[in-house]
Amino acid sequence: MAAATLARRIGRSGVAVMKFKSPPVNSLSLEFLTEFSISLEKLENNRACRGVIITSALPKIFSSGLDITEMCGKSIEHYTEFWRAVQEMWLRLYGSNMVTVAAVNGSSPAGGCLIALSCDYRIMAENPKFSIGLNEAQLGIVAPFWFKDTFVNVVGHRIAERSLQLGSLHPAPEAHKLGLVDELVPEEKLMEKAAAVMAQWLALPDHARQLTKTMMRKAVLDRLVAHREEDIKNFISFVSKESIQKSLRMYMEMLKKKKS
Numbered sequence: 001m002a003a004a005t006l007a008r009r010i011g012r013s014g015v016a017v018m019k020f021k022s023p024p025v026n027s028l029s030l031e032f033l034t035e036f037s038i039s040l041e042k043l044e045n046n047r048a049c050r051g052v053i054i055t056s057a058l059p060k061i062f063s064s065g066l067d068i069t070e071m072c073g074k075s076i077e078h079y080t081e082f083w084r085a086v087q088e089m090w091l092r093l094y095g096s097n098m099v100t101v102a103a104v105n106g107s108s109p110a111g112g113c114l115i116a117l118s119c120d121y122r123i124m125a126e127n128p129k130f131s132i133g134l135n136e137a138q139l140g141i142v143a144p145f146w147f148k149d150t151f152v153n154v155v156g157h158r159i160a161e162r163s164l165q166l167g168s169l170h171p172a173p174e175a176h177k178l179g180l181v182d183e184l185v186p187e188e189k190l191m192e193k194a195a196a197v198m199a200q201w202l203a204l205p206d207h208a209r210q211l212t213k214t215m216m217r218k219a220v221l222d223r224l225v226a227h228r229e230e231d232i233k234n235f236i237s238f239v240s241k242e243s244i245q246k247s248l249r250m251y252m253e254m255l256k257k258k259k260s
């Protein structure tokens with residue numbers, strides 16, 4: 001696959017490093033999501049792999065979230081395939097038996113934030129120009145219940161409610177204060193710190209850690225599994241509305257104008 005180049009390396013420590021590399025902004029296209037899920041599945045099935053560090057190969061951007069062009073002016077069949085791929089990615093990452101550490105080395109709005117939230121631990125570069133959050137409301141769209149559940153499980157109900165309603169993108173220091181990221185480190189120390197955190201988590205017996213993780217996350221995962229088709233239908237009916245299409249088009253235009 002060409003668009004989403006994901007470098008993987010499993011060291012002697014049993015840790016893979018996955019680097020998003022889909023210029024210009026690592027947006028989560030259907031192709032990217034499919035490749036990401038396949039990569040996770042391969043690592044999950046590799047007994048030599050016990051943990052994965054997820055980061056970006058691009059400067060300043062971890063991931064710009066779902067590829068908005070995948071949600072604009074496409075067919076029902078396309079929306080169905082795209083949303084199933086988004087669900088699949090989350091089910092694999094949030095439900096992973098591996099230790100997952102996000103080394104967030106750039107901005108991470110919406111779907112990018114979901115990826116970080118789905119990991120076991122988040123370390124972010126301490127650059128106030130980098131921001132992270134579920135900003136869907138700013139685009140005139142609504143974060144689905146499982147994005148919300150994942151967010152609540154990290155920061156708690158009150159912070160999630162305020163942040164989601166306002167569609168806030170939190171600069172790194174604020175994200176740390178809110179508990180949205182666990183640690184801030186200078187950018188050049190990010191991978192070193194991620195490896196140290198990984199070693200700490202891998203020092204425990206896998207079975208005890210994995211069963212505990214399942215216990216903590218199962219209810220939220222089961223909720224999407226039980227309502228997967230309904231969630232796809234909701235997405236299609238939401239995104240097919242002309243008012244939503246208009247909001248998405250205006251948002252894309254705003255992004256382009258910002259450049260000129």
Ligand SMILES: CCCCCCCC/C=C\C=C\CC(=O)SCCNC(=O)CCNC(=O)[C@H](O)C(C)(C)COP(=O)(O)OP(=O)(O)OC[C@H]1O[C@@H](n2cnc3c(N)ncnc32)[C@H](O)[C@@H]1OP(=O)(O)O
Nearest residue numbers: 024027064065066067068069109110111142144235238255
């Ligand atoms: C009732 C219940 C119903 C439930 C229904 C559920 C419905 C849920 C539906 C959807 C959920 C969506 C979640 C998402 O993830 S939406 C995506 C949100 N993402 C963003 O808001 C980020 C937008 N991008 C930016 O803010 C910036 O691009 C940034 C990432 C900060 C990088 O800035 P910069 O380095 O300055 O780069 P540019 O802005 O110049 O961007 C370069 C080009 O990339 C294009 N771009 C950027 N982001 C996206 C994206 N997410 N998708 C597609 N394309 C993107 C941008 O337009 C530039 O393109 P070009 O060079 O052609 O001008």
